[in-house]
Amino acid sequence: MRDLSNDRSLLAINSATVKPWTLEQLVEGCVRAGITAIAPWRDIVQAHGVEKAGSLIRGAGLSVSCYCRAGLFPAADEAGRRAVDEAAAIGARSLVLIAGGLPKGSKDLAGAHRQVRDGIAALLPYALAAGVPLAIEPLHPMYAADRACVNTLAHANDLCDQLGEGVGLAVDAYHVWWDPDLAAQIARAGERILTYHVCDWLVPTRDLLLDRGMPGDGVIDLRSIRAMVEATGYNGLIDIEIFSAQNWWKREPAEVLRICLERHQTVV
């Protein structure tokens, strides 16, 4: 097998990592740094205009590892289809789905699980027709109430079993690193892995959402998890996606990019 560990063409920069940047700045910054792939969130694509965004990205020769994100089921079908259209317009390899948490005022977790499954099933024919694979991303269990009630790879794999063709997984090391069943569930996922994301778990973590670490600054054994993912045959892009209100979002984005590239070579 080719040694991929230092292949910079595998690095994708998620737009959340350089949050102050517009899509145009992200594209220019990546080109300047020799980074060949991005994973944009919808806000910057919509702000630029979806069709123009597609041209800009293609014109710069960049790949789009995935599009972040749709979901938060039960969502209006129309919103999900719009996200599929946008993902297609920018040539994203997959559309990341976040399950959504408990409906407001509800404590019915099993009911929320059913709504998520039914919501994805309802979106799936449209996504299949558009040629956009849907990537279910299990989020860390600390988001079960308010962001995503799919919190383990086992649950996400079960959903894939139920939903069939056109649905796969987004594996984010931050969300799944703690799972004692990690190796088995990544192996079970196999070809379903559509996109792989990394950042790091800081000790201490000061905020449930916005205190994620640069790869190498925390406790996640990223190289081991990457090896599990690549053992399934995945040799796609690796997104660095960092939510960090008090640190990385306050730095000069070009400098953040430089450090991402360096860490990609050394610890991712």
Next chain:
Amino acid sequence: MRDLSNDRSLLAINSATVKPWTLEQLVEGCVRAGITAIAPWRDIVQAHGVEKAGSLIRGAGLSVSCYCRAGLFPAADEAGRRAVDEAAAIGARSLVLIAGGLPKGSKDLAGAHRQVRDGIAALLPYALAAGVPLAIEPLHPMYAADRACVNTLAHANDLCDQLGEGVGLAVDAYHVWWDPDLAAQIARAGERILTYHVCDWLVPTRDLLLDRGMPGDGVIDLRSIRAMVEATGYNGLIDIEIFSAQNWWKREPAEVLRICLERHQTVV
């Protein structure tokens, strides 16, 4: 089956819930409120003196649902044995074990899992001889790095399978409510459940450790989880354990006790 839902003799107050109180104040406060069981942490027992603590609790006619806590493996054997002795001295029905997180500087989660298993195995003969059941408490996955690397009931059940007699589980709704496998793993636990703890998951949660809610103030379907636990045959005490630096720890403890009692009747 007897309807236990409003039986106040099943309520136990964990000393962490009324953190400003000494053991003496906790005992007096519970007796005054008609609460018949407590779950003390080691700090207040040691501050009172272990032998005197046992006399105080017995003299007041209180039960001790569990003793919090030992563990943080790999721990010195001596420390674990001291915790067993203290649990025996105060008549605790079990000693709660917290696994401990990653050793400082380590990213080897699988290695930490092995250390925890070996640490419990090393303590077990002493605990068996002392007649103190060990209750492994899986903590929420957000504590995997720094507090406990046993984060699911499935993992804790596996440990019980491996370790055998003398080891059971502490089920805390706060730590396990999100788990899609919850019902199955509680059923699997069966008679292993030694103690059942409750508090609530707040939305938003502002701190990973110290922002837990009073039962009823969050999103956990406590009555459903209790029903799962009681379906195993468990009809023991229910501990209310709340870490709440910015709210409940700032209130008058007697008032907190009154509200615990009320919520025990209505939502636990």
